[in-house]
Amino acid sequence: MAHGPLTTLARQWARMPVIARIGAIYVLGRLITTGLLSWAAHLSGPMSRFGADADLGRFVLGWDAQWYWLVAWAGYPSVLPLTESGQVAENAWAFMPVYAYLAQAVGFPFGSWGAGAFLISLVAGFFASVMLHRLLRERIGSTAALWAVAFFAWGPLAALFHVGYAESLFVLLLLIALDLVARRRFAWVYPVIAVMAFTRPGILAFALYLGLYGILRWVRRRTDPLPAAHVVHIIALGALATATGFAWQGFAALATGDAGAYLATELSWRRNWGAGSDGFIPFEGWVQGAQFWFGQWGMPQWWGPIALVVLLIVVAGALIFAPQVRRLGPDLRLWSASYLLYLLAVFFPQSSTFRLLMPLTPLWGAVAVPRSRGYRIGVLVLCVVGQWLWIYPMYALGNTFWQVP
Template sequence: MAHRGLTPVRRWAHLPVVARIAAIYVASRLVTTGLLALAAALSGQASRFGADADVADFVLGWDAQWYWLVAVEGYPAELPLTEAGEVAENAWAFMPIYAYAARIVGLPLGSWGAGALLISLVAGYFACIALYRLLHDRLGSAAALWAVAFFASGPLAALFQVGYAEALFAMMLLFSVDAVQRRRYGILYLLIPLMAFTRPGILAFALFLGLHGIARWLRRGREPLPGRDIAHIIALGALATVTGFAWQVIAGIVTGDPGSYLATELAWRRAWGMGESGFVPFQGWIEASSFWFAHWGMPGHWGYVALALLVAGIAAALLFAPSVRRLGIDVRLWSASYLLYLLAVFFPQSSTFRLLMPLSPLWGAVVPRGRGYRIAVLVLCLLGQWVWILHVYALGNTFWQVP
């Protein structure tokens, strides 16, 4: 009753933060649903999904099929081989938590896909809450909410509505970075193992914890560093490192091949004509820089120059850009850790864009001051989302259209 005479803006300001985030998130999901429906209508015979595709097909498309296979059949005790005798693509590339959680949640709903969709939707909402918590103290409430809007509506927002583990991992990751930023280390003893068995990336978090510990040591004159915090940082770093390699060990024990996990990951890289020499850190990006420039009809060595400029530019932005610096040292250290991890272990291809979701805290760096500019950024986010959905779902039928 007291709010009846207020303007819409003031009514919005009087809503609890979780309600404002919910309104942003629901509106974003309705837009994404509309874009997915439009993509289904545009899907033709050349598309992976065919001319009679619907939104449910997209929910269960691409890698969602692998998670479903894990939930239904588990992991192979004997690695499948190609005709050339090399390890073929198989389920060991996909972590178990999302797959089995979707199976459990989907039981009363009647299908694995329904469970996967519900988990992604709910995890996406809580990821928005975690992002707001992470950015609020640095940016203020209004800017943090705009960052949430960009995150919920951005180019990768369809991942909140398909059978991929990204939303679940993002939720846990954002709460984890927020816990580190607030020096509430205890919850990480639960979150780190959960992240480690949801999707790859926990080794980047181990590096982040190491850099966080160094930063706190160097800043101990301005911020006390009690012994219990030192113990937590060391123990959690060790936990993240051990769990980061645990899946490789488990795969090796089950299959009897210690290199089974790496061979499985390289099977996807071989589809691009790479990976025959085995895994070498940083080699993927070096090879890819030449591969892509040659593919685009340019001299391959230009790719090396572009890669060097990209790395230098990102490093400079993380170190010196005022919009990034205001996010705080921990967001910057996490971003640097994850980017270094990607540089070390991945071969850049179409899925690389999806792998950028753990960098979502950086949405806070693109929140401009003026409302008009913020609306313009939001429009660009929605445009990027449509381009992504169109190419990987409505038109997805070739090697560079894999989400």
């Protein structure tokens, strides 16, 4: 019986080792993203921050990548810059050192910080894909886990695997830490936390996750034994994550002599959106943001907080009751809830909102659970469309006062 080329291809795919399949998915995804970024470079005009002669190299160094480059080149300021009104201006203290200096080291043989940043983001994205499959395969099955990898590698934020941002490295470290906790290899989590804490903000969410995980283990101790050694590790890891989560504020205070240096720096970005001048109040940012955006959209501002409450109820309901999410296990649901609560407490919703959702990567597993091939292909198509909807305004249009040097 003759077999068509698709049947032959499917059989060859089935015989490939899983790591090879992950690699093929990731490489094909990178080719698609490269094509979209090239298209954005072609469409970039004189009003874009990248100019009419934009290329992929300039995209690597665009937006926040400039801050990481500045950290590697000049370090952190000992005197906080001020605006004309005397408020703390945007500065390098908002950006953690691991990615910045690691890119400097990797890029040294190439004579380019940007080359190092690109390689770290690209390689970290691949290993994050490997870790995502490892984390999900025993929960939803290997095939569904491969689809989750495809959604992650081809997803709306896939450009972050090509540019000088710390997200892909942070997600890799996060997935390693979540997998180690799931497998109860707690001793290996300590160094991962220490590195993750200084890669990008978010380690306090991991501290909250460890606390909730400890409570879950305690509640289930009769059916899932909780040895004393596990109790010690969970408490110690939570303490380490909490301490390192606040350590950067201490470093900024010591270096500048200003106890509020880090928070004032973070709030300086909010002022671009008409908020942040009255100091940091937990959970206030999303309320202000909801009011701001509904006003921008021509709707009554008081609708914003109402919509925010509805959104929170929907998200909480999905994490608790949605069967696809429940398939991921309570630990990944606890992480997702912890990180969302962290964002709700500290973030002001603006142009970086979608990028900051990348640590929720394990939830791609829930998206991959339905077995319909048509559904999965449809999601993959939407992922690529989502890439362009993010790449086009950020890179083809990207208009700002700060031009790429």
